[in-house]
Amino acid sequence: MPPPGCSMIAAHLSHVVAMNLILLFEEDFTAPGQVHLHDRRLTHIREVHRANPGDRLKVGLLNGAMGSGQLLSLSEHEAVMRVELDSAPPPPLPLTLILALPRPKMFKRTLAAAASMGVKDLWLINSYRVDKSYWGSPLLTDAGLREHLLLGLEQAGDTRLPEVHLRKRFKPFVEDELPDLCRDRRALLAHPYNAEPCPSASNESTVLAIGPEGGFIPYEVEKLIEAGLKPVHLGPRILRVETAVPALLSRLFAF
Amino acid sequence: MPPPGCSMIAAHLSHVVAMNLILLFEEDFTAPGQVHLHDRRLTHIREVHRANPGDRLKVGLLNGAMGSGQLLSLSEHEAVMRVELDSAPPPPLPLTLILALPRPKMFKRTLAAAASMGVKDLWLINSYRVDKSYWGSPLLTDAGLREHLLLGLEQAGDTRLPEVHLRKRFKPFVEDELPDLCRDRRALLAHPYNAEPCPSASNESTVLAIGPEGGFIPYEVEKLIEAGLKPVHLGPRILRVETAVPALLSRLFAF
Numbered sequence: 333m334p335p336p337g338c339s340m341i342a343a344h345l346s347h348v349v350a351m352n353l354i355l356l357f358e359e360d361f362t363a364p365g366q367v368h369l370h371d372r373r374l375t376h377i378r379e380v381h382r383a384n385p386g387d388r389l390k391v392g393l394l395n396g397a398m399g400s401g402q403l404l405s406l407s408e409h410e411a412v413m414r415v416e417l418d419s420a421p422p423p424p425l426p427l428t429l430i431l432a433l434p435r436p437k438m439f440k441r442t443l444a445a446a447a448s449m450g451v452k453d454l455w456l457i458n459s460y461r462v463d464k465s466y467w468g469s470p471l472l473t474d475a476g477l478r479e480h481l482l483l484g485l486e487q488a489g490d491t492r493l494p495e496v497h498l499r500k501r502f503k504p505f506v507e508d509e510l511p512d513l514c515r516d517r518r519a520l521l522a523h524p525y526n527a528e529p530c531p532s533a534s535n536e537s538t539v540l541a542i543g544p545e546g547g548f549i550p551y552e553v554e555k556l557i558e559a560g561l562k563p564v565h566l567g568p569r570i571l572r573v574e575t576a577v578p579a580l581l582s583r584l585f586a587f
Numbered sequence: 588m589p590p591p592g593c594s595m596i597a598a599h600l601s602h603v604v605a606m607n608l609i610l611l612f613e614e615d616f617t618a619p620g621q622v623h624l625h626d627r628r629l630t631h632i633r634e635v636h637r638a639n640p641g642d643r644l645k646v647g648l649l650n651g652a653m654g655s656g657q658l659l660s661l662s663e664h665e666a667v668m669r670v671e672l673d674s675a676p677p678p679p680l681p682l683t684l685i686l687a688l689p690r691p692k693m694f695k696r697t698l699a700a701a702a703s704m705g706v707k708d709l710w711l712i713n714s715y716r717v718d719k720s721y722w723g724s725p726l727l728t729d730a731g732l733r734e735h736l737l738l739g740l741e742q743a744g745d746t747r748l749p750e751v752h753l754r755k756r757f758k759p760f761v762e763d764e765l766p767d768l769c770r771d772r773r774a775l776l777a778h779p780y781n782a783e784p785c786p787s788a789s790n791e792s793t794v795l796a797i798g799p800e801g802g803f804i805p806y807e808v809e810k811l812i813e814a815g816l817k818p819v820h821l822g823p824r825i826l827r828v829e830t831a832v833p834a835l836l837s838r839l840f841a842f
Contacts (some may be wrong), residue, residue: 351801393726422824445826448825450822489828533787555831569705569744569745570743571700571704571743571833575700578831578833578834580837582835587822
C-alpha cells in the first residue's frame with residue numbers, strides 16, 4: 333500500500349522509483365496538457381534521466397498538481413511532453429521553521445533539505461553569532477532562494493513553493509512578531525541546555541527555532557523563551573544545523 | 588537537568604555551549620594530563636576558538652574519556668593544555684548502518700553526519716546505481732575516512748571512532764554476511780515502496796540499509812528482504828541520503 337499522502341502515480345512509477353520530479357511552469361504550456369522545455373530541465377532529461385521518446389517522467393506544476401508526463405520528442409534544443417496532472421502534492425508540514433541564518437554553503441543545503449521535507453514557512457533571523465557577511469549572500473535574493481527551494485521540491489516530489497521571510501534584526505522580530513507566530517501552537521527552541529527531550533510524532537502546528545553555529549547567546553535564549561518557545565534537546569550530541577533540521581523534523585512529525 | 592548521557596562537564600561549559608570538541612591522541616601527551624598540539628588543532632584553537640591562555644576548552648581522548656582542557660600557553664607553533672578527562676563519551680547508537688556508497692561529495696557529508704549522530708558501525712556497499720568510480724575516491728582510504736569521522740566526532744562532542752566496512756560486491760555481502768548481521772535485531776530497509784511507516788523511538792539494536800540515489804533496483808530489494816530487512820518509509824517525500832540518515836536515525840532512536 334503506498335504511504336499515506338503518496339499519489340497513486342508514485343506507485344505506478346515505482347520502476348523509476350526515486351527519480352527527481354520535473355517542475356513545470358505555466359509558461360511551458362504550448363497547449364493544454366503539452367509542454368515544451370528548453371532550459372536546465374532539458375539538460376536534466378537528456379543527461380540525467382537519459383530519457384527517450386515514449387518514456388514517462390514524474391512532473392508537477394509549481395504550486396499545482398502532480399502527475400506524469402510522456403516524452404513525445406527530444407532534441408538538443410527542446411523536450412516536448414504530454415502531461416496529465418491529476419494528483420495532489422504531498423501534505424505540507426504544519427511548521428514554521430525559524431533559523432538563525434547559517435553560513436552560505438551550509439544554508440544552501442539546509443534550504444534544500446527543509447524544502448525536501450515539506451517545510452513551507454521559513455524565517456531566517458539574525459543572531460549575535462551570525463556573521464554580518466552572510467546577509468549579503470546571493471543565496472538570499474529571490475532568485476537564489478528560489479533556485480534551491482526548487483531543487484528541494486524536485487528531489488522530494490513536491491510542488492508547493494515554500495515562503496521565506498528574512499529578519500535581519502533579532503530584537504524586533506522576537507518582540508513584535510514571534511509571540512503571534514507562537515500563539516496556540518507547539519513552540520520549541522532547539523537549544524540543548526535546561527531543555528526537555530524533543531517531543532515526538534504528532535501533527536500539531538509547530539514553531540521551531542534553531543540557533544547558529546555555537547548557539548544563540550544567553551540574551552537571545554531569554555528573549556526567545558519570553559516570546560513563548562520551550563527549549564528542547566535531541567540527546568547529548570551537538571548537531572550541525574543541516575543535520576539538526578532533518579533530525580528535528582523527523583522527530584516532531586508523524587509523516 | 589542535563590540531557591541523559593550528557594556529561595556534567597557539558598553543563599559547566601554551557602557558556603561556551605556548542606564549541607567543537609578537540610580530539611586528543613596518545614602521542615599529544617608530554618606528561619600525564621598535559622598535551623602539546625601543533626597541527627590543524629593548533630590552527631583551530633587560534634583562529635576558530637580564538638582562545639587565550641587560561642581559557643577552558645572541551646577535549647576528549649580518541650576512543651577514551653572526555654573532559655576539559657585549560658590552555659596554558661599558545662604560540663604560532665604550539666598550544667599547551669592541562670587536561671582532565673573524567674567523563675564518559677555519549678552512548679553509541681545500537682545501530683549497524685548500511686549505505687549504498689554515495690557519490691563522493693555527498694558521502695563526505697553523510698559520513699560526518701552519521702558520526703555526529705552516534706553511528707559506530709557503518710557498512711558501505713555496492714549497488715547497480717553506484718557508479719564504479721565512487722569506489723576509487725580518496726575518501727575511502729583509511730586516512731580519508733578517518734578525517735571525516737573525526738570531524739563528526741568533534742562536532743558532536745564524542746570520542747569513540749566508528750568502524751567502517753567496505754563491501755564492493757553486493758551479492759556476497761547480502762547472501763553471506765547480512766543475514767548474520769540482522770539476526771535477533773530490528774532490521775530495516777529505507778525503501779518507500781510496499782513499505783510500512785518507519786517505526787519510532789526505541790533503543791533496540793537495529794540494522795538499517797539505505798539505497799543509492801534512485802534507490803536499490805528490484806533485484807537488490809528482493810535480496811535485501813530475503814536477508815531479513817523490512818521496507819520502511821518516512822512519508823511521501825523522497826530524501827537525499829544525507830538528509831535521510833539524520834531523519835531516519837532521529838525517528839528510530841530515543842536519544
